[in-house]
Amino acid sequence: MKSTVIDIENAVVSYREDIALRGLSLKVRSEEFVGIIGPNGAGKTTLLTIVNGLGKLLHGRVSVLGHYITPGNGHSLRKQVGYVAQVQNIDPRMPISVREVVMIGRYGLLGLLRRPSRHDWEIVDEVLALVGMSHLTWRPIGHLSGGEQQRVAIARCLAQEPELFLLDEPTASLDWKAQSGILELVKQIHDSRHLTTLFVTHDLSCLPVACGRVVLMKEGLIWGEGSPDELLTDANLSQLYDMPISAVVRLRKQTISVQD
Numbered sequence: 001m002k003s004t005v006i007d008i009e010n011a012v013v014s015y016r017e018d019i020a021l022r023g024l025s026l027k028v029r030s031e032e033f034v035g036i037i038g039p040n041g042a043g044k045t046t047l048l049t050i051v052n053g054l055g056k057l058l059h060g061r062v063s064v065l066g067h068y069i070t071p072g073n074g075h076s077l078r079k080q081v082g083y084v085a086q087v088q089n090i091d092p093r094m095p096i097s098v099r100e101v102v103m104i105g106r107y108g109l110l111g112l113l114r115r116p117s118r119h120d121w122e123i124v125d126e127v128l129a130l131v132g133m134s135h136l137t138w139r140p141i142g143h144l145s146g147g148e149q150q151r152v153a154i155a156r157c158l159a160q161e162p163e164l165f166l167l168d169e170p171t172a173s174l175d176w177k178a179q180s181g182i183l184e185l186v187k188q189i190h191d192s193r194h195l196t197t198l199f200v201t202h203d204l205s206c207l208p209v210a211c212g213r214v215v216l217m218k219e220g221l222i223w224g225e226g227s228p229d230e231l232l233t234d235a236n237l238s239q240l241y242d243m244p245i246s247a248v249v250r251l252r253k254q255t256i257s258v259q260d
């Protein structure tokens with residue numbers, strides 16, 4: 001059996017008066033692909049934040065890759081944790097090329113004072129090729145479409161050579177074709193690099209077919225977890241979101257059958 005690489009025990013996180021996590025526990029094994037869904041404010045992003053060593057725990061403890069996160073070791077653990085967020089609005093005048101953005105992923109490994117070597121640039125070019133962006137290497141980052149920007153964000157994350165792959169709504173605001181391209185890419189990277197992946201999404205149609213386990217979150221707690229087939233029933237989803245949900249599930253099934 002694969003080892004546990006994320007172990008969250010009874011985590012409580014609050015932002016002043018808002019309690020984001022209310023004693024949440026979760027274990028994730030190496031090479032698992034876990035989809036995380038739940039309504040707005042359920043605590044999904046906060047969950048990724050504590051795995052990333054950036055969240056402040058009021059109670060509980062979090063172990064990542066065999067080390068309990070402390071205020072002092074978050075920075076070094078973060079080198080092994082890749083993070084891709086939603087598409088951001090980038091100023092088109094930002095004077096940074098795609099290749100330079102991807103190199104940012106290597107700075108944690110390089111340290112501040114070392115200049116990138118030829119080997120570092122080779123890795124950058126290799127991951128840009130992997131995400132299908134070699135042809136846009138020299139373009140300013142702000143001149144890319146949303147789907148292209150997400151490919152660059154994934155390349156930056158891979159340049160870091162992470163063991164954990166955290167994605168927070170990476171397909172939000174992308175069109176259907178770009179969404180399906182990103183989902184396919186994430187699955188391919190997860191499989192080929194033997195990563196452990198946590199994938200947060202709002203859109204059930206964007207839950208990758210690769211998900212071995214789905215975690216349903218509500219009000220700062222895990223409300224249910226299990227295989228997608230068991231868990232993603234109309235009844236469960238309607239309860240989770242407090243609204244009738246069968247239309248969304250139909251959408252998801254359609255998407256899966258298209259990808260199949």
Ligand code: ATP
Binds near residue numbers: 015018020038042043
């Ligand atoms: P969404 O689906 O809307 O992105 P989420 O499930 O990711 O939501 P979180 O972003 O983790 O949820 O937020 C959980 C709770 O914590 C919410 O009530 C939110 O308002 C609060 N919260 C999150 N970040 C902050 C912050 N920086 N300051 C204050 N409150 C915050």
